[in-house]
Amino acid sequence: DIQMTQSPSTLSASIGDRVTITCRASQSINNWLAWYQQKPGKAPKLLIYKVSTLERGVPSRFSGSGSGTEFTLTITSLQPDDFATYYCQQYDNYWTFGQGTKVEIK
């Protein structure tokens, strides 16, 4: 399986901050990368697919970038609703997830 490594594991931030989460793949995934947001007790919610395409209804403060093996999720101006855990997922070769990044209140 392709390994996905997210960093950091936990991130403390304040409302209005710009937040960046990184995801590294153990090999090229041909840009088949998605980002999900998960809140406690809820199913994950798709935010971004194909590295940078925003899912319908997702606020524009979320953006994705990267290529090859290194990818980034950015949240500009963090909002109260954004405190959650974020996962990257590759869907190039079977599917694997990063271990998650918890965004918590500073």
Added chain:
Amino acid sequence: QVQLQESGPGLVKPSETLSLTCSVSGGSLSSDYWVWIRQPPGKGLERVAIYDSGRTTYNPSLKSRVTMSVDTSENQFSLKLTSVTAADTAVYYCARHVYGRAMAVWGQGTTVTVSS
């Protein structure tokens, strides 16, 4: 709009078989990918099985114990995991993956606890 709903026992005894069903409304099992994902308490997401147009692939770490089946007439798919242990305790999600668009539709998840 596609909706998914998991169902099955919430408690399974060690060494027994876990059986779950995902009912699909508003979509067809003859297209896209249909997926089982699980999440142990306090941990991350793990792929269990993926169905795609008659072909099923399994997580290698579970392959000897897991079977995913699809009933297109009932518009549902199922998961069976044999010889369960406490390590199989998790929230089990079913999801739909649209080609190129990842998993945009998820069930609400069902908690399965393995305990005597």
